[in-house]
Amino acid sequence: MTVAITGANGFVGAACVAEARAQGLAVLAVYRRTPLPEWADDPGVTPMQLDLGAPGAAAQLMQTLPEHSALIHAAAHLGDDPKALRRDTVDATRQLIAARGQRDIRLVLVSSISVYDTDRVQPHETIRESSPLLPVTDLGAARDPYAGAKRAQEHLLHDADTEDAWILRPGAIWGPTRSWHALQGFWASKLFVTIGSDGELPLTHVDHMARAAVAAARTPTAGVSVVNVLDDDRPTRARFLRAHRRCYGWPRLNVTVPYGAWLALARLLRPVAGKLPGLFREPVLRARMMPLRWSNDRQRGAFGLEDIDTFEGMMARTRDGEASQ
Template identity: 40%
Template sequence: MGGLKVCITGAAGFLGQAAVSEARRRGHGVCAVVRHISQVPLAWAADPAIRVVEADLSKPGRSVQQAVAEADSLLHLAARMRGDDAQMRAGTLAPTRALLALQPRRFVLASSLSVYDATALPPHDALDETCRTERRPNLRDAYCRAKLAQETLVLQSGTNAWILRIGILYGQGRLWNAHLGLRLGRLVIGPAGGQLPLCHVRTAAAALVRGAEQAPRGIEIVNVLDDQLPERGVYIAALRARGDVSRHLPVGWSVPYFLAGLVRDRGPGLLRRPVVAARLKPLTYPNRRMQARLGPLSTADWHAAMEEPA
């Protein structure tokens, strides 16, 4: 399928650049919305099917309004990755609210698996789209709270939308993640068991563009993950073989979970039980709905990512 007009926010970011490449590979014209024109890859200038718009999405000007009006689909990837709640409201929620007000024909949101409440699941259970979202967001980080609020904006908007909850995004030069445990220099302290909910940047980009191509049934929620998900210990062993880490000290997830209970979830990060469960509890992560609704998608092999240069 080709020939669509796709508007992509956050287009200059890690995921955004992959989404632009995938949209062009699929034959679509792209309006790439970026915060700073200096971040735009030089290669885009040679492609007449890529139009770049520089904008502050919290207050979309005429250029963004026109881009959304002309687009068959809006892929909303722009969001803050770090910061406090006030920064998240400004960098994630305000742009989402403003873009929804423009009433795009089809809205595809890049959300996150972080919105789930892993404390509600027993170890080794499956975390899928039927699982509940976090009930104690005050004990999670500002990113999780912003993603929950962002999804609420979409759910309340009545817009035809895909909410794609993307797993741990990885790719060339981005192999470490907080689900592996605590990293002290080249030492990793954390569990050896349980799947890592990985999603290669190309897998995520492919799912986003498929969402742009087909109509959701109202508002649909889909988890986006690779087919092959390694156990933590296997993945850490691969990092050691690369020389990225030198030693792994296996400590079960129940240890920090117990300690968090002793301090009544008043400590930082891994001394709060919802954080421990979200990052370290051994679970499985099926992607059956992704393959059924957006596929078939050929997902990346994490072994191959390990062989790419940093």
């Protein structure tokens, strides 16, 4: 099998290339700007420079792929610019789906748990693949443009009545060079403010993400199958903070504010919320900080994967991986 990987020089895409090669698969590594130097010495990796948002690029990619191959679509704009998200995330995905047509090319879309509509769930609920999703809307009107773009990607795949495709919804992806995450709180100068709760942090180590993506690329499915991709060992924010301090020594200064107290503050500031940062706006606060439980049972059932190590073990591996780079 040949596996094409878009965004192959990005954080997730590069990990997918490494995992596919470790499993002996030929890789077509699709990148927009700079190929990774390790590809030059690997005869199993064929670099392909493409701007997937450009006219004809998706068709060129699909024409390069043989039948019975797979495409892991990890390329996406990571910021909040609606124009860039529309071009590089939504339109690029639309063109890939159209260019694939009815060919025997398994499609694996790297989506996000940000597509869940946390305004329609209650604290301590368990989020499953069947939980409520954000409405499909213009990116400028979405809870945040990135989440809106990911939801639009999924809608395109379902709307096309696609066969043999996977939608993978990872949590906050972490790993070497990205040991921290956006679901902990915020910095106030040298002080970090943790918005504490007893909910699980929906984290996904990049190595676990890559294993799931390559497993999906190798696994046939009927129609479009959706899977949450999450670490089995999901810490609370307090446990994450302890482990990160032990491995990295920071943040040295931290104050923890209970989620309920911060939610009350956000509601008090609702009349001026439009002028404040995201965590002062209730929809964003609920999406990032509300105490929830998460299910990855379908991931286990579909691919039979388990964590490589405990959470603390993965944190130590992450630190050691950075030291070896």
